[in-house]
Each structure stands twice: as structure tokens, then as C-alpha cells.
Amino acid sequence: MKLYEQMRKAHEREQLSIHELARRFHVHRRDVRQALASPVPPERKRAERPAxxxxxxxxxxxxxxxxxxxxxxxxxxxxxxxxxxxxxxxxxxxxxxxxxxxxxxxxxxxxVPLVEVMVPQHHPLGEEAEVDFGTASVILAGIPVDVSMFIMRLSASGRGYARAYLNECQEVFLDGHVRAFEHYGGVPKRIRYDNLKAAVVRVLKGRDRIESDRFIALRSHYRFDSFFCLPGIKGSHEKGGVEGEVGRFRRRHMVPVPRVNSMAELNDLLMAGAAKDDRRFIDQRRITVAEHFALEADTLRALPAEGFDVSVVGSHRVDRKSRVSVRGCLYSVPAERVGKRLDVRV
The missing domain is CATH 1.10.10 (Arc Repressor Mutant, subunit A)
Structure with missing residues (x-):
């Protein structure tokens, strides 16, 4: 490297020819030409030794x-x-x-260990979203409570929607979708899920699933397609966007542990956090989440003219004490209903 520098300087300052430079520095003329062409010597080729x-x-x-x-x-x-x-x-x-x-x-x-390599994903606008539940701790009316956070994340723009509930039952799952679609003002073409009980009755071989009737009704109403990830750790990377969003949102907006008087106050806090997230930049993008969503909003499918009823109807038998048990709670009914089954809408 130093010899190349000396030859280049001598050529520039003294206007020496290639022959004169080769004689002064005791090198071949080929080396002089290489030094004048590039300040970095070419990598020395190692001859393959036959065996x-x-x-x-x-x-x-x-x-x-x-x-x-x-x-x-x-x-x-x-x-x-x-x-x-x-x-x-x-x-x-x-x-x-x-x-x-x-x-x-x-x-x-x-x-050499075989390392599993992940390829970064890039999604067309309005093409896909991901849904998952996460848990978080809050102080609700002075009592420590673990709440379930419904999270939907648009895969292209990265815009998220979060809402807290007290459980992960099916009507909560449905209500989260309805509110998220209203928040976005439209519906993505496809949504990725893991095998949530609210959507999947039974996991079959491969990606085949027996889905719940209410989830099928939701999908039909909003006209989106569903994609179910593989069970276990193998499928976790298939919706890595929302997996990371759950933890990021919790660390960003729920530390320290929120102290609220009601679930409505908690959800107002989460909406304020989502609005703040609209101003952030994801990875190496040059535009904010809000600016990216402005491009994506027009590609979402329009909301149906009619709303979707998120309530779930179940059949329950009235016991001998004229009560029905609905999710662990007992409700009194008229005595003439004893021994009969009633449809209960939750």
C-alpha cells in the first residue's frame, strides 16, 4: 500500500514514466500500471494446490x-x-x-451452524393486516388487573389499533375487528391470525381449519380473506409485525403501569398512544406512519352500509332453582322456565 502511494506521488510530482518508476522502485512495469490505476493493490490470488x-x-x-x-x-x-x-x-x-x-x-x-434466516417482508398497500391479543397489567379503580389488548396492525403502513378488554371471549374478538375497521375507515383484503379459539374450532392438518360460525359471518360481512399461521413457534414469524407491535405498544404506552378509574379511561389512553404512534418512523422509512397510512387508506375496501352485530347467542338450561348460568354468573328467570333451554344473547 505504501509503495503504491510513493509511485503515484512520484508520477504526479516528477512526471516520471512507467519505465523510470519501475527502475527506481525495483518493481515490474505491470505493478507500476496497477499503482497508477488504483491506490489499492489488487487482492492477491491464491493458487489452488492440487492434491x-x-x-x-x-x-x-x-x-x-x-x-x-x-x-x-x-x-x-x-x-x-x-x-x-x-x-x-x-x-x-x-x-x-x-x-x-x-x-x-x-x-x-x-x-458451521445452520442458522435460520428471515427475509424482511414488504406488503402492497391495503393488502394485509395482522391480529393478535396481548396481556398488560393496569391499576383499575385501585385494584391490580390483567387486561387483554386486542391489536390489529396494517402490514404495509404499520398503523396499529389497540383496545383493552377484560377477557378474550368471542364477542370481544368480534368487537375489536368492528372498532378497528371503523378506526381505519376501511377493510384490508386479508388478515393473518394465529389459532385463536374465537376464530378456530379445530386445527386440522397443515393450514386447514374448522372455523366458528360467528367468525365466518364476520368475514363474510366485511368481505376479507383470512390466513392462519402454523401452530407453535414455527408460525410465530408469519405474523411477526403484530407480535412485535404488542410488546412495543405495551412498553411505549403502558410504562409505568397505568392507573385508571374505568376501562373507558384506559381505552382513551390507548387511543392517545396510537395517535402519538402515527408520528413515528418505522425502520428506514422516510415518511411517518400517518403519511404512509394516507397512501394506504384509499386502497382499503369500503365499509359495509350496515353494521355488524357482535353479540353471541348461546343456549342455556334453567336449573331447578330457576336460574341460568352464563359464564360463571347466575341469572334468575321465571319459574315456569325450569328445566327448559333458553337462548341467551351476550
Whole structure:
């Protein structure tokens, strides 16, 4: 590097020719031309050393070293033992140093861990959203309570919607969708889910699901498609956007632990946090979430003219004390209903 610098300076200041520079610095004219063309010397090419004597034994060595993975740790082949076996058992005419170099190369290949690689996703505007529930702790009317947060996140703009509930029952799941769609002023074409009980009755093989009737009605009403992730850790990356959004929203807007007097006050706090998030930048984007959503809003499907009824109807039997049990709570009904089943709308 320093020699290249000296040649370049001498050529510029003294106007020396290539022949004169080669004679002064005792280098070949080819090196002078390279120095004048670039201040950085070209990378030296390493010649591949042929090993015709070793080539026929490489599969044997590979097999031995692969089998070592199942052998006791203190009874595995060393490079010297590999060389000894080749010469003693197979009559190979090889130098020990040649075998050592190849054994080291094989072990480097075998020691490289297979790392699972994730590819960043980019979504067309209005094409997709993700839904999930997360839990958070709050002080509600002076009592510590764990609440469930319904989170929907538009995959393209990254705009999120959060609402807190006291449980994750089906009508909460439905109500979260209705409010999120109204918040966005439209509906994405497809929504990703994990296997929530509010939507999935049974998980079948692959991506097949038996879905609940109320979820099918919601999907039909708003005309969006659903996509269910694989169960367990394998499917967690398939909706990584909302998975990260749950934790980020909780850390950003619920630390310290909120103290509120009602769920309405808590949800007002969450809406204020969502409005603040509209001004943030995601990753390396040059526009804010709000500016990105302004581009996405026109690509969302229009809301239906009629609203969706989120209530769930269930059939319950009246006991001998003229009561029905609905989610652990007992309600009195007229005595003539004893022993009969009633439809209860929640």
C-alpha cells in the first residue's frame, strides 16, 4: 500500500514514466500500471494446490469424521489417527501434513451452524393486516388487573389499533375487528391470525381449519380473506409485525403501569398512544406512519352500509332453582322456565 502511494506521488510530482518508476522502485512495469490505476493493490490470488493423491481418499475421510459425531467425545478421530488408518488399513501413500490440512478443512465445514434466516417482508398497500391479543397489567379503580389488548396492525403502513378488554371471549374478538375497521375507515383484503379459539374450532392438518360460525359471518360481512399461521413457534414469524407491535405498544404506552378509574379511561389512553404512534418512523422509512397510512387508506375496501352485530347467542338450561348460568354468573328467570333451554344473547 505504501509503495503504491510513493509511485503515484512520484508520477504526479516528477512526471516520471512507467519505465523510470519501475527502475527506481525495483518493481515490474505491470505493478507500476496497477499503482497508477488504483491506490489499492489488487487482492492477491491464491493458487489452488492440487492434491491428486488425496482426492481418492476424501470420501473415506468425510465418512469417518461424520461418524465421529455419534462416537464418544474422547474416542474420535484425530488428524494423526486418520493418517495412520489410511496408511495402515488402505496402504495410502500420503503425507501426514496433507491429511491434517484436509481434516481441518472438513471440521471447519462441519462446525458451521445452520442458522435460520428471515427475509424482511414488504406488503402492497391495503393488502394485509395482522391480529393478535396481548396481556398488560393496569391499576383499575385501585385494584391490580390483567387486561387483554386486542391489536390489529396494517402490514404495509404499520398503523396499529389497540383496545383493552377484560377477557378474550368471542364477542370481544368480534368487537375489536368492528372498532378497528371503523378506526381505519376501511377493510384490508386479508388478515393473518394465529389459532385463536374465537376464530378456530379445530386445527386440522397443515393450514386447514374448522372455523366458528360467528367468525365466518364476520368475514363474510366485511368481505376479507383470512390466513392462519402454523401452530407453535414455527408460525410465530408469519405474523411477526403484530407480535412485535404488542410488546412495543405495551412498553411505549403502558410504562409505568397505568392507573385508571374505568376501562373507558384506559381505552382513551390507548387511543392517545396510537395517535402519538402515527408520528413515528418505522425502520428506514422516510415518511411517518400517518403519511404512509394516507397512501394506504384509499386502497382499503369500503365499509359495509350496515353494521355488524357482535353479540353471541348461546343456549342455556334453567336449573331447578330457576336460574341460568352464563359464564360463571347466575341469572334468575321465571319459574315456569325450569328445566327448559333458553337462548341467551351476550
Amino acid at each position: 491428486p493423491s488425496l482426492d481418492r481418499w476424501k470420501p473415506t475421510i468425510d465418512e469417518w469424521l461424520a461418524a465421529d459425531r455419534l462416537a464418544p467425545r474422547k474416542q474420535r478421530h484425530t488428524a494423526r489417527r486418520v493418517w495412520q488408518r489410511l496408511t495402515e488399513e488402505h496402504g495410502a501413500q500420503l503425507g501426514e501434513s496433507t491429511v491434517r490440512r484436509y481434516v481441518a478443512e472438513v471440521r471447519r465445514r462441519m462446525d
